[in-house]
Amino acid sequence: MKAVTIASVIVGVLAFLAVGLFIAQGPQPEIIVPAEKLTAIGPLEISNTLLTSWIVMVLIIAIAWLCTRSMTLIPGGAQNFLEAVISFLVGQVEEIAGEKNGRKFFMVIATIFLWVIFNNWFGLFPFFNAIGKTEDVNHHILETIAEQAHDGTPFEKRDKFGAWFMENTGGITMAKPRAKAVEFEVQAGDTAEVAGDRYVVFLAEKFTDFRAHAEDEEAAPTKEAVEGAMAALNADPKAPKVHIAAEGGHGEAAEGHEPVPSATLGAIESVEFPGRKLGLVIPFFRGTFSDVNNTLAMGIVSFFVVEFWGFQALGLAYLGKFFVAPWKSPIMTFVGFLELLSELIRIISFCFRLFGNIFAGEVLVLMLTFLMPFLFVDVIYGLELFVGFIQAAVFALLTLVFAIGAVEHHGDDDHHEEHGAEHPTGAVQAH
Amino acid sequence: MDKAVEALGLNLPQLIAQVVNFFVLLMILRLVAYKPILKMLDERKQKIAEGLNAAEIARAEAASAQANIQAQLDTARREGQEIVANAQNIATRIQADSREQSAKDREASIERARAEIQQERDRAIADLRGEFADITVRAAEKVINQSLDRQAHQRVIDETLAESNFSGN
Numbered sequence: 001m002k003a004v005t006i007a008s009v010i011v012g013v014l015a016f017l018a019v020g021l022f023i024a025q026g027p028q029p030e031i032i033v034p035a036e037k038l039t040a041i042g043p044l045e046i047s048n049t050l051l052t053s054w055i056v057m058v059l060i061i062a063i064a065w066l067c068t069r070s071m072t073l074i075p076g077g078a079q080n081f082l083e084a085v086i087s088f089l090v091g092q093v094e095e096i097a098g099e100k101n102g103r104k105f106f107m108v109i110a111t112i113f114l115w116v117i118f119n120n121w122f123g124l125f126p127f128f129n130a131i132g133k134t135e136d137v138n139h140h141i142l143e144t145i146a147e148q149a150h151d152g153t154p155f156e157k158r159d160k161f162g163a164w165f166m167e168n169t170g171g172i173t174m175a176k177p178r179a180k181a182v183e184f185e186v187q188a189g190d191t192a193e194v195a196g197d198r199y200v201v202f203l204a205e206k207f208t209d210f211r212a213h214a215e216d217e218e219a220a221p222t223k224e225a226v227e228g229a230m231a232a233l234n235a236d237p238k239a240p241k242v243h244i245a246a247e248g249g250h251g252e253a254a255e256g257h258e259p260v261p262s263a264t265l266g267a268i269e270s271v272e273f274p275g276r277k278l279g280l281v282i283p284f285f286r287g288t289f290s291d292v293n294n295t296l297a298m299g300i301v302s303f304f305v306v307e308f309w310g311f312q313a314l315g316l317a318y319l320g321k322f323f324v325a326p327w328k329s330p331i332m333t334f335v336g337f338l339e340l341l342s343e344l345i346r347i348i349s350f351c352f353r354l355f356g357n358i359f360a361g362e363v364l365v366l367m368l369t370f371l372m373p374f375l376f377v378d379v380i381y382g383l384e385l386f387v388g389f390i391q392a393a394v395f396a397l398l399t400l401v402f403a404i405g406a407v408e409h410h411g412d413d414d415h416h417e418e419h420g421a422e423h424p425t426g427a428v429q430a431h
Numbered sequence: 432m433d434k435a436v437e438a439l440g441l442n443l444p445q446l447i448a449q450v451v452n453f454f455v456l457l458m459i460l461r462l463v464a465y466k467p468i469l470k471m472l473d474e475r476k477q478k479i480a481e482g483l484n485a486a487e488i489a490r491a492e493a494a495s496a497q498a499n500i501q502a503q504l505d506t507a508r509r510e511g512q513e514i515v516a517n518a519q520n521i522a523t524r525i526q527a528d529s530r531e532q533s534a535k536d537r538e539a540s541i542e543r544a545r546a547e548i549q550q551e552r553d554r555a556i557a558d559l560r561g562e563f564a565d566i567t568v569r570a571a572e573k574v575i576n577q578s579l580d581r582q583a584h585q586r587v588i589d590e591t592l593a594e595s596n597f598s599g600n
Contacts, residue, residue: 045444047440053449061460064464073478107460
C-alpha cells in the first residue's frame with residue numbers, strides 16, 4: 001500500500017513536470033545585467049527598475065495612507081495590520097538601539113526595511129520580466145554597426161546581441177513561451193565591415209540550413225561564406241532578405257540609420273524579414289534591486305544617514321574616530337584609517353549583497369521557468385520570499401548596527417567620563 | 432572601471448533618482464504612517480497604563496470598602512449579640528423578679544389567709560367561750576339551783592376556765 005502511494009506520488013510529480021514542460025515552458029531567458037531602458041525624461045533614463053520602484057513607492061504610500069486614514073484608539077482591520085508591522089519594527093529597533101536612539105533611528109530603519117522588502121516581494125509577481133515592449137533587435141544591431149562605422153573604429157570588446165525569434169516586433173507583448181534565444185556576437189577588434197559580414201552569415205545560419213563551417217569563430221567570415229549565406233537567404237522565401245545599397249550611396253536609409261558597411265557586399269541598406277523576426281521583450285517591470293543603481297543608491301543612503309547620526313551625536317569629535325594624529329598613537333592612526341576605509345567599503349558591500357541576491361533570484365526563477373516549469377519554480381518562489389525578507393532585514397539591521405556604532409563614544413577619555421558619570425547614579429541607586 | 436560601470440548599467444541620474452525616491456518615501460511615510468501610528472501607540476500605551484492604574488485603585492478601594500463593610504458587620508453582630516445578651520439578662524431578671532414577687536405575694540396571701548383564719552378562729556373561740564360560759568352558767572344554775580350574783584359567777588367561771596387551761600391557741 002505504502003509503495004503504491006509513493007509510486008503514485010512520483011508519477012504524479014513527473015506528470016506535473018511533463019505538463020509544465022510541454023505547456024508552460026518559459027522562453028529561454030536573455031540575461032541582461034543592466035536594467036533595460038524604456039524611455040527617457042531629459043537626462044533621466046527611465047529604466048524598468050526605476051519604473052518598478054516608483055510603482056512600489058506609490059503602493060507603499062497608498063497602503064500606509066489607507067491604513068492610517070481614520071485612526072481609532074481601538075484598532076481594527078487595516079489599521080491593526082500596519083500598527084502590528086510598525087510596532088514590531090519599533091520594538092526590534094528599540095531593543096537593539098535602546099529607547100532613546102531607537103526612536104531616532106526608527107523611521108529611517110523602518111523605511112529601509114519596508115522599501116527593500118516591498119520591492120523584493122513585489123518583484124515576484126508573474127508579470128515581472130514577462131510583459132513588455134518588444135525591441136527590434138535587427139534594427140538595434142544594424143544601428144550599432146552603423147555607429148561603429150561612423151566612428152571608424154573597430155569594436156573594442158566582444159559584444160552580444162540576444163534575441164528571440166518572434167512573429168512581430170513592436171508594440172506591447174508577452175514573452176512567448178518556449179521561445180528560443182539566439183545570440184549574434186561581434187568579436188573584439190572587428191571593424192564595422194567585418195561585423196556586417198558576420199551579421200549576414202549569422203542570419204543565414206539561424207534562418208536557413210546554411211552553415212559557414214568556420215573553424216575559428218573569432219576569425220572574420222570568408223568571402224565565400226558571406227556569398228554562400230546571401231545565396232541561401234535569397235533561396236528561402238521565408239528567410240530575411242538583405243538589401244544591398246546601390247553604389248554611390250543613399251544618404252539616409254529608410255530605417256533611420258546609415259547603410260551598414262560590409263566587407264564583401266559593399267553596404268547593407270536594410271534587412272527585410274518576411275517570416276519570423278528577431279526581437280526581444282523589454283519587460284516593463286523588473287525587480288528594483290536587480291539593478292545596481294538602486295542597490296548602490298540604498299548603500300549610499302545608508303552611509304549618509306549613519307554619518308549624519310554620527311556627526312549629530314558627537315559633533316566634530318566624530319571625525320576623531322577616523323583621524324588620529326600619528327604623534328598621539330601611530331597604531332590608532334592606522335586603525336582610524338582602516339575604519340574610514342571600512343565605512344566606504346560598506347557602501348559597496350551593501351550594494352552588491354542586495355543586488356547579487358535579488359538578481360540571482362530573478363535569473364533563477366527565469367531559468368527554472370524555462371528548464372523546469374511548475375513545481376521547482378514554486379519551491380524557488382518560496383525561497384525568494386525568504387531571501388527577500390532576509391535581505392530587507394539584513395540591510396535594515398546592518399544600517400542600525402552601524403548607526404549605533406557611529407553614535408557611540410570612542411576613545412579612552414570618553415570612557416573615563418562615562419564611568420565617572422555612571423558612579424553617582426549607581427550610588428543614588430544604592431541609596 | 433568604465434567597462435564595469437557600463438556592464439552593470441550604472442548611471443548617475445538614476446542613482447540620484449533612487450536616492451531621492453528613498454527620501455521622498457521616508458518623508459511621506461513619516462507623515463502618513465510613522466507619526467500617526469507612533470502617536471497612537473504611545474497614546475494607547477498611556478491609556479492602558481491609566482486603565483490599569485485606575486483598575487488597581489478601584490480594586491484597592493473595593494477591598495477597603497469590603498473591609499469597612501466587614502468591620503461594620505462585625506460591630507453590628509457584636510452589638511446585636513450584646514443586645515440579645517442584655518435582653519436575655521433582663522428577661523432572666525424579670526423572670527426572677529416576678530418569680531420572687533409571686534412567691535412573696537403567695538406568701539403574703541397565705542399569711543393574710545392565715546391571719547384571717549386566726550382571727551376567725553379567735554372570734555369563733557371568743558364566741559364559743561361566751562356561749563360556753565352562758566351554757567356553763569345555765570348549766571351550773573341548773574345544777575346548784577342557786578342564784579348567784581352574776582359577777583361572782585363570772586369570776587368563778589374565769590377561774591375555772593383558767594384552771595381548765597383552755598386557750599385559743
